[in-house]
Amino acid sequence: MRTNINAPMALLAAFFMYSCSQPAPSAQTQASAPANQAPKWGMVIHTGAGNFTLAGIAERKDAMQAAMNEALMAGYRVLAGGGASLDAVQATIVILEDSPLFNAGKGAVFTHEGTNELDAAIMDGATMKAGAVAGLKRIKNPILLARLVMEKSPHVLMAGAGAEAFAKQEGVDFVDQKYFYTDRAWKTLQDELAAEKKKAAQTEDHHGTVGAVALDQHGNLAAGTSTGGLTNKRFGRIGDSPIIGAGTYANNQSCAISSTGIGEFWIRYTVAHDICARVQYTHVSIQAAADAVVQGELKPVGGEGGVIGLDAHGNVMMSFNTTGMGRGYVGEDGKPAIMFTEHDGQ
Numbered sequence: 001m002r003t004n005i006n007a008p009m010a011l012l013a014a015f016f017m018y019s020c021s022q023p024a025p026s027a028q029t030q031a032s033a034p035a036n037q038a039p040k041w042g043m044v045i046h047t048g049a050g051n052f053t054l055a056g057i058a059e060r061k062d063a064m065q066a067a068m069n070e071a072l073m074a075g076y077r078v079l080a081g082g083g084a085s086l087d088a089v090q091a092t093i094v095i096l097e098d099s100p101l102f103n104a105g106k107g108a109v110f111t112h113e114g115t116n117e118l119d120a121a122i123m124d125g126a127t128m129k130a131g132a133v134a135g136l137k138r139i140k141n142p143i144l145l146a147r148l149v150m151e152k153s154p155h156v157l158m159a160g161a162g163a164e165a166f167a168k169q170e171g172v173d174f175v176d177q178k179y180f181y182t183d184r185a186w187k188t189l190q191d192e193l194a195a196e197k198k199k200a201a202q203t204e205d206h207h208g209t210v211g212a213v214a215l216d217q218h219g220n221l222a223a224g225t226s227t228g229g230l231t232n233k234r235f236g237r238i239g240d241s242p243i244i245g246a247g248t249y250a251n252n253q254s255c256a257i258s259s260t261g262i263g264e265f266w267i268r269y270t271v272a273h274d275i276c277a278r279v280q281y282t283h284v285s286i287q288a289a290a291d292a293v294v295q296g297e298l299k300p301v302g303g304e305g306g307v308i309g310l311d312a313h314g315n316v317m318m319s320f321n322t323t324g325m326g327r328g329y330v331g332e333d334g335k336p337a338i339m340f341t342e343h344d345g346q
């Protein structure tokens, strides 16, 4: 079942109605449409996957939806004005980083030691250039520094003190660690520490990482991801988000992907690149490629999470093996669609 990014809302509504009458699918997949048309521009975002329900996020859902709409529309305006997918991805992610609601920038989760360490990456599918940063402690918007690593340094990935020294040189905004404090992220750490002490199951609050992919009017793809990582991670741990080919990837020859989930699996399975390689070399749809990896490879081994993507034709992909993944897209019609659980938009 596939839908084009600019599919008329009527078609979408018909699709939703069809889906609601079906038994819940075991794989959380999202529709996308025939790839035999001219590229259609647009963008897709995620705000993290996890085993949550609508009831579980009821208190925050409206605020999250409003922030996601604002972020999507910031990217949409760049694309509608003929701007670059890279700029759309950046504009969208900055808004999500500045919100305390998501595990990126302001709302970053805490390490085991009670500190915040942020990772981010951005990639340009037209040039295959990429920039990434990891283990940042004082950078307000990691995605902006990732972009600068791509454009103003000879490197792809910079970490820790060296990345922050580069940030100083480039005049990037610094904040005190206190800036990243939110009650919710602190409480999640306390719950995880308590569960660890009792050797009980860890909480399932993995959601919150943000990501965006875009296809612009010139046919160029871009992807970006920003995260505080996993609650209770050891200091120095780096996840998949800043690892090109694992959490983030864009290539005009195939697709653009941003991921969320337990990063260790994404790194070992080189998830983002694997999906794009399947699209490029085996000519399967982006949705089929993502499902094969997320549902077929990762789920059986406990690799919880999901991905969003766009192919070079503007086909939208969303795939996750948890009960929820905050996600949304907007196409040429400028009407954003936002979803949270496996039951939305199926």
Ligand code: ASP
Binding pocket: 048, 049, 103, 206, 207, 208, 209, 227, 228, 229, 230, 238, 239, 240, 241, 247, 259, 260, 261, 262, 263, 264
């Ligand atoms: N993938 C991120 C990491 O492992 C976390 C997440 O997406 O929630 O750092």
